[in-house]
Amino acid sequence: MTKPPPGRSMSARLRTAKGRSPQSQRWLERQLNDPYVQAAKAAGWRSRAAFKLIELDDKFRVLKRGARVVDLGCAPGGWTQVAMRKVGDRGHVVGLDLLPVDVVPGAVILQGDFQDAEAEKRVEDALGGQADVVLSDMAPNTTGHAATDHLRIMALAELALDFALRVLAPGGAFVAKVFQGGSEKDFLDTLKRNFAVVRHAKPPASRKDSAELYVVATGFKS
Template sequence: MKASKAKASKGSGGRDLKTRVKTAKGRKLSSKLWLERQLNDPYVARAKREGYRSRAVYKLAEIDDKAKFLKPGARIVDLGAAPGGWSQLASQRVLSADGKGREQGKVVAIDILEMDPVPGVDFLVLDFLDPSAPDILKEKLGGPADVVLSDMAANATGHRKTDHLKIVALVEAAAMFAAEVLKPGGTFLAKVLQGGTEGDLLAMLKRNFASVKHVKPAASRQDSAELYVLATGFRGEPQA
């Protein structure tokens, strides 16, 4: 089978234009378009230059630059952490790998997949849906969390309504987990789809947090339905 080729063309003035991927035999058009987006994505290139594991790190960075919840000394849980980009940034901002005598935070990342080590991050192969997960996390953190992060996404089926229901269920489960491990005043940030925090889920978040809003950082592709829900000011005892 002939391998696909990526070709970067230049304009008449020598300016680099978009990289085009030739469709290899057997390659789906969707795969070709995804590869082209990756090759032409400035955030992908930036992540490689700056040593981050994924472009998603810039979404978290932009949200935190405004909301400022990744504070030095904070305790952070990163759900579905692999490949580890969010854990990398969280570790840097809460100084969990600082080692210079300043107030050091704690980052615990969990996933059902293995993940290469990240400096300043404790990693557990663990399903957050396991009933024992909240207690395991709090013990590992040395107390309740200040922030629960979730950049998880349910496996897409291609059927819009089905995918919507799957992401709602995943975020609802993550929010219930957050309510078990957060301390009062804590923050929950999770990826959703447009319309993904409607109805019962949104009502639950508003009962448990003082402020709930949607944000779409610049690093999220504009043609994507991806949004993030940012819930701050956890009220304490979870309200179902």
């Protein structure tokens, strides 16, 4: 797996800001100077977020050869790419998103809402059985209001967990994005009841100014 290079000694700046808002200008400059963005392009990953899953898996080893994996909210496909690389030809990876996603070689990409029973059945049919791992890198559009953003992302994490509890095989794993401040008590209690080990982690690829964390739950008790 390609690792990101050290940051540049000199930052790149856009040649012109004409027609761009200050917020757009800042975002584009950050992208230009982000070593993870550069490394993702060089390695063929669809997003810098691919490195977050690589780093989480390097630490927790949730993606094993031959595993059956569901990637919820998979657009643009970076996590699906990594999962497919990790599980190999004997594994199965199914990505699901409301938006259309370009083909990821070896994976099955479905368009639909994971809250629909029909979509859940399509996922299980594509996997050929229960999942060994459920991944969710989903996040809502942020408002800048910390309490609101925390509630929104926890709502998505809870929906992803509810899905995982229905489709995971015994011993399976669940990985989902949350925000700093940790998981809500009810959410954490549900995880602890249903998984042998529950941990939080912030991979190095997460920007330092980002509030995101990931919950990694392993050893599903069924």
